[in-house]
Amino acid sequence: MSALDPRLWMAFLLAIGVGFGAGKWDEHRVSAAAGKVAAATLKTATDRADQAELNMKTIKKAKDEEKTKSDAAVRRLTADLAGLRDRAERRANADTDGAGTVGECAGASGAELSRPDAEFLTREAARADDAAERLNQCNADYDTVRAAINGLAR
Incomplete structure (x- = not known):
């Protein structure tokens, strides 16, 4: 076989093509695996973000309810304080003409x-x-x- 033999050149080109194709196949496999890992990581991150958002909404709802209760208490105390001032x-005393003493108490409510x-x-x-x-x-x-x-x- 000489160096100019077409079969030798064809075998050589075929070997190069197979090597190149195998390299591309490995690269494609690695790329596909990396894509799967990235997709799994993205799904995990998305799930965590969704859970954090749900937790935040739950906490916000509880804080809003607490604020509503405290606002109602403040309004009630403000009204009671205004009643105290009035x-x-x-x-x-019913027996005297305004001596400033208190007569009989009708109850213990204040x-x-x-x-x-x-x-x-x-x-x-x-x-x-x-x-x-x-x-x-x-x-x-x-x-x-x-x-x-x-x-x-x-």
Whole structure:
């Protein structure tokens, strides 16, 4: 066989073509696998984004409901405060001509309280709330210190 033999050249070209085709086939296989991985990653990311959006909507709905409740409470307290301001200074006793003493109480709802008495009780309730809050903080601090001491004793 000589170097100019067409069969030799045909075999050589066929070998090059097969090698090139095989390389392209491997490249196509790798490309297809990478595409599948990319599609799976995209689906996972999309699913996570959808779940995050659903969680965000749930949280937003809960916060909106909480805000609605707190707004209603603020409106109710504002109306109650306005009613407190509209009270009479002192009720006159039925036996006297306005001596400023209170007659018999018709109930324990606080509806008959005079303005100064209602203001006093409101201030006293605020002081009690403050004292309860300070007590809770003190108890929490005490528990923290006790836990630290118990941790050192072990």
